[in-house]
Amino acid sequence: MREVTGPPGAPTLLLLHGWTASADLNWFPAFEQLGRSFSVVAMDHRGHGRGIRSRRRFRLADCAHDAAVLLAHLRTGPAIVVGYSMGGTVAQLLWRNHPQAVSGLVLCATARTFAVSAPERAGAAAIASLAVASRATPGIARRALAERVIGTRTDRRSIDAWVTNEMHRNDWTSVLEAGNALGRFDSRSWIGSVDVPTAVVATMGDRLVSPARQIALARSVPGATLHPVQADHSACVTAPDRFVPVLLQAARSVAARMSPSRA
Numbered sequence: 001m002r003e004v005t006g007p008p009g010a011p012t013l014l015l016l017h018g019w020t021a022s023a024d025l026n027w028f029p030a031f032e033q034l035g036r037s038f039s040v041v042a043m044d045h046r047g048h049g050r051g052i053r054s055r056r057r058f059r060l061a062d063c064a065h066d067a068a069v070l071l072a073h074l075r076t077g078p079a080i081v082v083g084y085s086m087g088g089t090v091a092q093l094l095w096r097n098h099p100q101a102v103s104g105l106v107l108c109a110t111a112r113t114f115a116v117s118a119p120e121r122a123g124a125a126a127i128a129s130l131a132v133a134s135r136a137t138p139g140i141a142r143r144a145l146a147e148r149v150i151g152t153r154t155d156r157r158s159i160d161a162w163v164t165n166e167m168h169r170n171d172w173t174s175v176l177e178a179g180n181a182l183g184r185f186d187s188r189s190w191i192g193s194v195d196v197p198t199a200v201v202a203t204m205g206d207r208l209v210s211p212a213r214q215i216a217l218a219r220s221v222p223g224a225t226l227h228p229v230q231a232d233h234s235a236c237v238t239a240p241d242r243f244v245p246v247l248l249q250a251a252r253s254v255a256a257r258m259s260p261s262r263a
Helices: 023-027 031-035 060-074 088-097 119-133 139-150 159-168 172-184 211-220 241-256
Strands: 002-004 012-016 039-043 079-084 102-108 200-203 225-229
Touching: 002 023, 002 031, 012 060, 012 088, 012 139, 023 039, 023 159, 031 039, 031 241, 039 060, 060 088, 060 172, 079 088, 079 241, 088 102, 088 172, 102 241, 200 211, 200 241, 211 225, 225 241
Parallel strands: 012 039, 012 079, 079 102, 102 200, 200 225
Antiparallel strands: 002 039
């Protein structure tokens, strides 16, 4: 978990990272700027980074529960929940399952559903098969496979070395199960009931989550504001000069619309 203390009385942002990443990997370019206006809490999801390790099969709803428990433990009160990609699905579920924890939503590079077309469903099924196989694979073999996929670095001074080390913290069985869960996520039947201020940060050059789906998410939430950024799905890290100012604008927009009882 990462915390940044903001100005006295500032609203709290809970940052939820994307699939295969960690809180630090996803959000490190944004911590400083966000911390000037907000108190910031960033957590690692189950199986990711330093997140909870469990023998239970990965469920997005469990990640939402973890987030609610963390906020209750920290006594922050309701938070503006900022979710990126998979973190956006967790944010949606956090509002649905634990509404007392959520004062507002900022949904970034995410959607109501991720696997609609036949190729997308086939990809999700393939990830599910890999997850089953991974559970049956000894830990040493899983680590060796991760090293082949991620690679290794020897220059500990470089940003690449840090990224690689962070990726190696993942429990790849859980990560694969998370990919399958992401493929099965669908909030279309209930997302229109969201009753907290919401902003959608849409990555308009996104080749993983189409901009059309991100815009559809914004149109589905009553009163949601749309904040486009001209960058691809990895904008949070590869284009922070474009992404972070838009993220800050979106968070401020939500904070300005919150009711005093939720602030």
